[in-house]
Ligand SMILES: Nc1ncnc2c1ncn2[C@@H]1O[C@H](COP(=O)(O)OP(=O)(O)O)[C@@H](O)[C@H]1O
């Protein structure tokens with residue numbers, strides 16, 4: 001089991017209200033990603049759940065019991081830190097066995113669990129090494145191994161992939177997703193990278209300045225961003241947010257069109273001149289200066305041969321224009 | 333130094349450095365040399381002394397005339413005992429200051445250091461009388477207690493600077509892994525900080541070994557460490573240079589060797605991490 | 609990592625250290641303060657009562673007091689000057705490339721590990737003794753009259769001995785600081801046309817400031833309480849008694865407990881003035 005509820009959780013550091021008030025329900029077995037720009041309070045929120053920080057007010061329940069006052073060890077959660085936080089003086093075996101030792105298991109029980117975790121994580125050959133002798137990816141796996149042997153109610157990950165290079169990051173991302181599919185344990189995953197959020201999550205929680213902007217599945221957020229912040233944050237390349245006459249024509253303060261929802265047309269639409277074109281083969285990214293809506297980004301097909309200085313006409317695909325009111329909230 | 337210096341320059345620097353090094357070391361060297369000669373030869377001119385026969389007589393005489401091994405034992409017990417005791421008291425304190433710092437942590441550290449600034453003479457009378465009343469004068473126990481307190485601020489400071497280099501996340505990981513505070517300190521912090529703890533130990537043993545105020549004031553014979561034993565040579569009777577040299581050599585040799593090993597840590601430790 | 613649990617635990621963890629040090633500092637100090645206001649003479653146990661500030665008055669107006677203050681200042685300032693200046697020069701030398709750096713370092717640092725009673729006795733007898741000391745032998749060899757260092761210039765001799773003990777410490781710390789000097793910065797300055805002197809004044813010295821302040825702090829702590837060197841060389845005497853030594857003598861060998869206590873408190877106050885000054889300086893340089 002691993003059902004976690006936050007009730008009006010608030011956290012201040014001295015005068016600073018880092019998290020004003022958060023209500024959130026995380027279902028058992030869910031893969032939840034907290035995503036948001038750097039400094040928005042993701043780590044703080046995770047550490048509140050872990051019990052590494054006290055809430056200023058509000059409550060946290062885990063599986064229906066109040067955990068607000070429980071010390072980290074008693075919450076039954078496991079955490080994977082950004083820096084991995086491995087014990088440098090212990091072998092990989094001892095690192096993974098440490099929580100078991102703390103739980104008072106016999107050496108035989110410990111060894112059995114370590115072996116099975118090592119097998120899952122491809123660490124069997126490295127059990128006698130020290131963390132210092134491992135690569136970044138292997139360290140990451142040891143940190144995960146240390147978390148899974150405890151059979152926690154939920155896993156907490158704080159930007160676990162940010163210290164890895166790009167290729168390894170994609171690999172580990174998939175491994176963690178697979179791990180979740182096989183363990184079916186609740187996972188709370190913090191990242192500032194919306195790609196990680198989109199690819200891994202069952203449910204994404206978008207945070208901004210300590211507030212929840214929107215909660216939903218990746219596709220919900222993509223298709224129905226609740227406000228301009230989420231609209232701009234989710235999706236890559238970023239959604240074009242347009243204000244002015246064109247928005248007012250549609251009865252909105254701001255309209256949003258994703259670059260992939262702009263079509264190159266022969267007549268009508270907005271006319272402009274290509275400023276920058278990046279040919280990736282599969283896609284072509286264009287930066288187009290238009291008279292009507294200023295500079296906008298376009299994601300066109302791979303076969304497009306437009307170059308710097310070419311004239312082009314663009315039209316938003318019908319039904320794919322998002323409208324936002326003066327408060328930034330989406331208009332239905 | 334990225335560039336190679338010219339060989340003649342290097343020769344000059346080598347000569348100067350070795351010359352000065354030799355001069356600075358000379359008093360120790362001379363003491364050691366003198367300890368291998370007889371009293372009669374020791375007071376002859378330097379050249380005559382060096383050419384006179386070498387022997388171990390002075391060492392033998394120091395051993396028979398005084399209870400050298402007792403004083404050596406006292407020095408070991410007092411310096412090692414007090415440092416270990418200080419470590420036991422200081423490790424938790426340094427943990428708290430390094431990993432749960434508050435607004436007043438820095439003030440507290442400064443205050444601890446300032447207790448070292450208080451001149452011992454300011455409290456000599458009550459300490460002396462107190463020791464006398466409690467029967468602690470000239471006891472190892474009493475001196476271990478005093479030396480523990482004397483070194484405590486330095487031990488806390490040194491441990492604090494070493495602990496601060498350990499990422500707090502690792503201790504948090506231990507907490508998440510279900511470690512109690514005791515386990516966290518015992519199984520994670522202490523082993524990780526072992527090199528720092530070892531140099532703290534080494535340095536404070538050296539300081540305690542050489543401490544020469546309280547050891548001189550609070551001991552006379554039974555608990556007297558080597559500092560007091562050597563001081564008894566300050567009012568000599570008859571010829572004593574060779575014996576003084578032999579006794580001095582024995583008193584400083586162990587710490588000289590320890591000290592050479594701990595040179596590197598010495599800088600970090602004694603400057604509280606301000607110079608590395 | 610600051611939950612209420614851990615903060616509470618932290619309190620418990622610092623409590624023993626703080627408690628012991630507090631008691632160690634306060635209890636004897638308060639007792640000394642108390643004694644310092646009493647008429648308390650071991651030779652006249654029948655005389656008792658409050659002395660008011662008499663003990664202080666007598667101590668402060670004693671001519672020995674001002675001389676002792678002067679000697680203390682001379683000792684601390686003298687040794688600090690010699691070791692800091694000497695240490696910088698020596699560190700600059702040892703930082704140059706030469707053969708046998710490791711061995712020379714070991715030779716230079718050695719005196720720091722010698723216990724004060726040993727260094728004082730070795731210098732007093734084997735070097736400064738006007739009859740059998742090394743210096744006397746050298747003087748005689750040169751046809752000069754041997755000089756009685758401790759007899760005629762006791763304070764200077766003691767400053768010399770103590771400087772020998774502390775020069776290694778200053779050198780080692782300054783050398784370590786020098787080694788962390790950014791050589792690219794030096795090279796850049798050289799490209800900019802700065803000569804050796806300019807580089808020393810504008811780059812090296814500022815880089816050493818922190819190390820120098822630390823050296824001054826640590827040495828001051830130890831120099832204020834110099835005792836053994838005086839005890840075994842001159843055994844005090846009007847020409848070489850410092851405050852520390854004066855009060856220690858009065859405490860142990862005098863019978864006027866009240867007077868000695870007043871002296872102790874004066875020593876504490878003087879040391880605190882120095883401490884406040886030095887801690888200010890160091891507080892900026894040590895980031896806790
Ligand atoms: N221990 C602390 N004391 C004071 N402020 C903190 C502390 N920890 C975090 N903060 C502040 O809280 C905000 C959120 O930090 P954090 O949760 O680490 O952000 P994120 O993980 O989203 O990048 C930041 O502005 C940070 O400066």
Ligand SMILES: [Mg+2]
Nearest residue numbers: 042043044159
């Ligand atoms: Mg973070």
